Amino acid sequence: MKKFIVIITLAVLGFYLGETFYELGFGNARFEHGVKDTYLEKTVSELHVANTVTSIIVNFRGFDTLGEVTVLFLAATALGGILYKKKHHAGDRSVLFPASRIVMSGSKLLFPAVILLGVYIFVHGHLSPGGGFQGGTIVATGFLLMLLAYDDFTVSHHVLSYVESFAGIFFVLFGLAGFCNGGTFLENFMPVGTMNDLFSGGIIPIVYILVGFKVAAELTGLIYTVLHEKD
Amino acid sequence: MTYLILIFFLLLLMLVAAIYAIVQKDLLYAVIATGVISLVLTVLFYLLQAPDVALTEAAIGVALTTIIFIITIRNTVRHEDDYNKKDDIKSAVE
Amino acid sequence: MDEKIFEIMQFGVYTASILLILIGLYAALTKKSLIKIVIGLSIVDAGIHLLLIAIGYINLGTAPIFSPGYEDAAAKMVDPVPQALVLTAIVIGFAVTAVALSLVIRLYRHHHTLEIDEIKNLKW
Numbered sequence: 001m002k003k004f005i006v007i008i009t010l011a012v013l014g015f016y017l018g019e020t021f022y023e024l025g026f027g028n029a030r031f032e033h034g035v036k037d038t039y040l041e042k043t044v045s046e047l048h049v050a051n052t053v054t055s056i057i058v059n060f061r062g063f064d065t066l067g068e069v070t071v072l073f074l075a076a077t078a079l080g081g082i083l084y085k086k087k088h089h090a091g092d093r094s095v096l097f098p099a100s101r102i103v104m105s106g107s108k109l110l111f112p113a114v115i116l117l118g119v120y121i122f123v124h125g126h127l128s129p130g131g132g133f134q135g136g137t138i139v140a141t142g143f144l145l146m147l148l149a150y151d152d153f154t155v156s157h158h159v160l161s162y163v164e165s166f167a168g169i170f171f172v173l174f175g176l177a178g179f180c181n182g183g184t185f186l187e188n189f190m191p192v193g194t195m196n197d198l199f200s201g202g203i204i205p206i207v208y209i210l211v212g213f214k215v216a217a218e219l220t221g222l223i224y225t226v227l228h229e230k231d
Numbered sequence: 232m233t234y235l236i237l238i239f240f241l242l243l244l245m246l247v248a249a250i251y252a253i254v255q256k257d258l259l260y261a262v263i264a265t266g267v268i269s270l271v272l273t274v275l276f277y278l279l280q281a282p283d284v285a286l287t288e289a290a291i292g293v294a295l296t297t298i299i300f301i302i303t304i305r306n307t308v309r310h311e312d313d314y315n316k317k318d319d320i321k322s323a324v325e
Numbered sequence: 326m327d328e329k330i331f332e333i334m335q336f337g338v339y340t341a342s343i344l345l346i347l348i349g350l351y352a353a354l355t356k357k358s359l360i361k362i363v364i365g366l367s368i369v370d371a372g373i374h375l376l377l378i379a380i381g382y383i384n385l386g387t388a389p390i391f392s393p394g395y396e397d398a399a400a401k402m403v404d405p406v407p408q409a410l411v412l413t414a415i416v417i418g419f420a421v422t423a424v425a426l427s428l429v430i431r432l433y434r435h436h437h438t439l440e441i442d443e444i445k446n447l448k449w
Contacts, residue, residue: 006354010347017346021339021376027384036406040399044391052389052402053283056409068413075420082427121286129282129390133416137290144298196393215416219295222423226302229430235335242341249345249368253352258360265364268345268371275338279378280388280403284411288374291419296367303360303426307433311358 048192049126049201057131058204062186066175069168069214076218080225099149107149114142122212126201132208136215143220147227155224160217167214174203174210238278245271256311262300269293338379345372359429359439363422370418374411381407 024030043055057065098104122135146153178187193200245268252264269292276285345368352365381404389405391398429439436444 003355006351010351013350014343014347017343018339021343021380022336024380026335026339026379027382029383036404037399039405040389040402044396044399050391051283052391052405053408053412056405057412061409064413068417071417072420075424078424079427082424082431129286129388131283133412134283134286134290137287137295137416141290141294144294148298195391195396223295223298226299226423226427229302229306239337242337246341246344246348249348252364252368253348253356253361258358261361261364265367268368272371272375275375276378279338279382280386281378281381281408281411282388282390284374284378284408284415287412287415291415292371296419296422299423299426300360300364303430306430307360308358308439311361 044195046192047188047201047204048195049204050196051126051129051131054126054131054204054208055201058207059186059188059202062175062207065211066171066186069171069211072215072218073164073168076222079222083225083229085229098151103149107145111142111146114145115139118142118216119212122209123205124198125208125212126204127196127198132211133215136212137219139212139216140219140223144223147223155220157221157224160221160224164214164217164221167210167217171207171210171214174207238275241271241275245275258304258309258311259301262297262304265300266293266297269296338375342372342376342379345369345375348372357440357442359432359441360426362441363425363429366425367418367422370414370422374414374418377407377411377414381405 039056039060040052042060043049043052047055047059049055118135118138118141120135121130121138122132125131125135143155147155175186178185178189181187181189183189188202188204190202192202199205248264248267248271252261252268255261255264269288272292273285273289276282276288349365349368349370349372352368353362356362356365383403385401386403387398387401389402389408432444433439438444
């Protein structure tokens with residue numbers, strides 16, 4: 001009986017959703033001059049940045065990025081608070097037996113390459129596809145590889161929390177420094193260079209590097225807390 | 232024409248993996264099917280001309296979500312029909 | 326006949342994403358085990374992200390990144406605003422899944438079962 005009601009409700013919901021989206025059409029440009037045209041022109045002429053998605057996330061809608069970084073911090077704190085243990089031993093792991101010889105030697109070779117790839121992606125966020133979120137998650141995946149292969153690999157929790165806190169504080173300080181020249185919060189006050197240069201775009205590369213460090217430290221801490229959960 | 236056939240085939244694979252993930256009773260297989268959904272979604276994001284989103288979904292949806300689910304399964308039950316690991320309270324009363 | 330086939334296949338992305346949302350919602354509303362419910366919520370997230378990016382696609386468009394020498398190709402680019410929104414949504418969806426699973430582990434430690442009917446009955 002309950003399943004029947006659920007199926008009827010979902011069918012009605014699906015019908016109305018489908019009707020709305022089929023009326024919109026797939027793949028046709030709908031407006032003459034919408035928001036995206038303004039953003040696409042301003043990215044080349046005013047900001048000298050090659051990646052439009054980066055300039056939207058950091059510059060045009062930078063306040064939403066600050067809110068998202070706050071939500072991620074709250075989630076990591078809540079996870080650490082819920083899975084609370086009294087004592088934290090060094091060898092307490094959720095694994096039953098150590099990994100095989102191939103995994104151990106292969107991950108020792110791959111770990112520096114993955115970290116290097118992640119740092120490259122978040123430093124060159126304004127020139128090619130990439131940025132802080134992408135590079136940060138790739139660095140966290142590299143740490144996960146080492147944590148799964150060796151059972152005595154530890155990452156110091158203090159270093160991770162210091163890196164994360166300082167990256168967050170400097171992000172807010174950069175926003176407050178926008179008030180210096182009589183502008184708004186998170187305004188682009190540094191000189192904009194030429195396009196396709198490493199130091200172009202004002203504060204965009206610096207803010208994205210800080211966001212990359214913060215996301216990497218946070219996700220590594222989250223994985224570390226979950227992996228040390230034992231009955 | 233081949234472009235459209237490729238997209239169609241990928242969407243069909245995604246729907247089959249989604250139905251398998253909610254029907255299967257062994258939870259480990261369901262989690263791996265969720266990883267397959269994220270993998271197909273990465274390829275679709277690339278075909279819809281969004282490379283930044285594809286990078287993020289590849290790292291988060293495939294690697295990190297799967298490991299968090301597997302650690303949860305390790306610390307709780309493995310099959311959907313496992314009631315509890317101690318004795319049933321009702322059968323102890325009777 | 327050919328145009329009909331093209332029309333049907335072009336709307337396949339919308340149909341697949343709406344079906345993903347409905348499958349995930351069905352799992353979240355009907356299943357009894359807590360881990361299956363969290364899997365259902367994760368599938369709903371995937372469907373919503375695909376729907377948002379599919380709205381911003383323009384036929385024969387290209388990625389919104391400017392190459393050196395082609396700086397006036399702005400008329401042929403796809404919409405970059407939904408991509409910026411989905412980037413944030415993916416990271417937050419993962420964080421919510423992680424917190425939900427930590428709650429599941431805690432509930433299992435306390436009640437020693439994962440069925441939601443049993444957890445309702447063990448109120449007192």
